[in-house]
Amino acid sequence: MxxxxxxxxxxxxxxxxxxxxxxxxxxxxxxxxxxxxxxxxxxxxxxxxxxxxxxxxxxxxxxxxxxxxxxxxxxxxxxxxxxxxxxxxxxxxxxxxxxxxxxxxxxxxxxxxxxxxxxxxxxxxxxxxxxxxxxxxxxxxxxxxxxxxxxxxxxxxxxxxHSNPLGAHGLPALGESEAAPYLTGPLPDVLGAARARFAGRHTLVVGMGHSAANTLLTLAELAETAPGTRVTWAIRAASAARAYGGGDADALPARGALGTRLRELVTAGRVTLLAGLTIDALNPAGDTVTVSGHTADGATAVDVHNVVAATGxxxxxxxxxxxxxxxxxxxxxxxxxxxxxxxxxxxxxxxxxxxxxxxxxxxxxxxxxxxxxxxxxxxxxxxxxxxxxxxxxxxxxxxxxxxxxxxxxxxxxxxxxxxxxxxxxxxxxxxxxxxxxxxxGPAAAPAPPARGLATGVAHGHSGAVATLPVAQASGCCGGADPA
CATH class of the missing domain: 3.50.50.60 (FAD/NAD(P)-binding domain)
Incomplete structure (x- = not known):
């Protein structure tokens, strides 16, 4: 009608x-x-x-x-x-x-x-x-x-x-702007156009979503043929368990495989995981940048050549x-x-x-x-x-x-x-x-609100590496899985 x-x-x-x-x-x-x-x-x-x-x-x-x-x-x-x-x-x-x-x-x-x-x-x-x-x-x-x-x-x-900053509080870390030459976007072409930037160097990947997982996997692949390539992964969560996803239970097999392969790399020591890290500051020093922060165990710092900001x-x-x-x-x-x-x-x-x-x-x-x-x-x-x-x-x-x-x-x-x-x-x-x-059980859709478009109006990544939205249901089932 x-x-x-x-x-x-x-x-x-x-x-x-x-x-x-x-x-x-x-x-x-x-x-x-x-x-x-x-x-x-x-x-x-x-x-x-x-x-x-x-x-x-x-x-x-x-x-x-x-x-x-x-x-x-x-x-x-x-x-x-x-x-x-x-x-x-x-x-x-x-x-x-x-x-x-x-x-x-x-x-x-x-x-x-x-x-x-x-x-x-x-x-x-x-x-x-x-x-x-x-x-x-x-x-x-x-x-x-x-x-x-x-x-x-x-x-x-x-x-x-329009990426989220690396720092906590929703604000850039101290020195984040000055460290811009050391930062990349969330999905650098590690095995292609940007290979020289990462080969034989130490890269820190920050983030817990699929963009981070993609980059970590390609960096690990690069490390197989480029001696000296090191990969460190930083997340704010205390555990990476959720980032590993549903594995074989995922209805999109390629998505489930991302987490499974990433977990294997961490377990094998090919990717070093820094869990529970809050980044406080970035301090450039020659061809490296020192990324400083803290975890539940206290202050920590890592010197890297590149920082991949896969922060959403x-x-x-x-x-x-x-x-x-x-x-x-x-x-x-x-x-x-x-x-x-x-x-x-x-x-x-x-x-x-x-x-x-x-x-x-x-x-x-x-x-x-x-x-x-x-x-x-x-x-x-x-x-x-x-x-x-x-x-x-x-x-x-x-x-x-x-x-x-x-x-x-x-x-x-x-x-x-x-x-x-x-x-x-x-x-x-x-x-x-x-x-x-x-x-x-299945999620329940909320009742439609009363307000819609009035009649007679006279006046509106990129589905990027597409991650699955999650939903509100009745009771406690209501939101998105943090990336």
Missing amino acids: SETTTVSTAVVIGAGPVGLAAAAHLVERGITPVVLEAGDRAGAAVAEWSHVRLFSPWRFNIDAAARRLLSATGWTAPNPDHLPTGGELVADYLAPLAATPELADRVRYGATVVAVARAGVDKTRTVGRDGTRYLVRIRTSGGTVEDLRADAVIDASGTWG FRPDLSILREVRLDLDPAVEAPTRLGPLVDPNFHSCGTVPPHGERELAHPDTGFYIAGMKSYGRAPTFLMATGYEQVRSIAAALAGDREAADAVHLELPETGVCSSQPVTEDEAGNVVFADSSESCCG
Whole structure:
């Protein structure tokens, strides 16, 4: 059942997997999208980790509306069971999708969004606010500044490039800025373009998620052929047990294998683990940097040539200063979504279906979707973003029934984060019996909130190395497994 709507144009920020999927769904709904991409190509952020292989196969990485647009061009879908690299994701899916007749003239490259606002009113004004369109200010690659107007905005710009700091307190460690030449991003091309930087040198990898695991595995592989290559792994948690994951119980075998292989490297002494480390300061000294911190046992320091900051990401909200947002105070996700992904809680590795209602903000017609919608929460799967934008497009078109009919089936991680996770004397990961915890059953979706998109509005990594979102359920099952 459809409702009357005045939404005819929508700006989509970002031409990554979720942004282009949003554009495809908007086109199918008769809404004209304008996709703004800061990079010089579709999937520009994904291209920065083109050497990395996803642990989710193609069948989870292709949006339904995008597939329909592509199929009309004679495009041949990749093998659904193949695990694509970031480069393959761009070349075999994102680039052809952006080049379809329906989208080719709707994607602007080299267009960096610097601000979003309601046209003619600032954030403080309420009267008449919902009757105004959105103004999106961009800076082009040529340096000019332009203002665009649209009825709705979907911010699918992701979080790539906005890493969490190495230090505690949510702040950079002392000297972190000065140590920038020694730092790398979360997924350096260790075995390729960046090999010379790491071969025969000592690298510290900081982080407990899949990005850290990928880098640790490639560094260990490099050490087999490059004498003198040393690898140290630092985590804030007292144990790495949870980072090792569900192993064979993981429904995505490649994801389960990451943790299993990493545990074997630590056990064999090929990766030195510093658990429970809080980094306080970085002090450059010639060709090395001293990373100082403390653990439960007291102060510690390590001298390394490189530091890989695989510390996760946070959303850049600066461009949204003039938009009325409703954000969870902890994870900076939309308030209704925050409890479903909050890493302070635990879940069974599934996410309750959520869509436009959970993503809505006080400014109607504005949405944050994709990885950025999870705020500071560490886990995400592209399929989640695809369902988000499908629901948003339906709501913008006035189809409330379709917008609310959200559904999503995701592969289990094989470990419920409410289960106590420890290691036995042999270093094996031990999980408590989930049948005795609240994670013994499926997650329950929360009741839909009352507020949705009003009718008649006139005014929106990169699924990177995709990690699985986890969900809120009734009782104690409610959040994300910390990466």
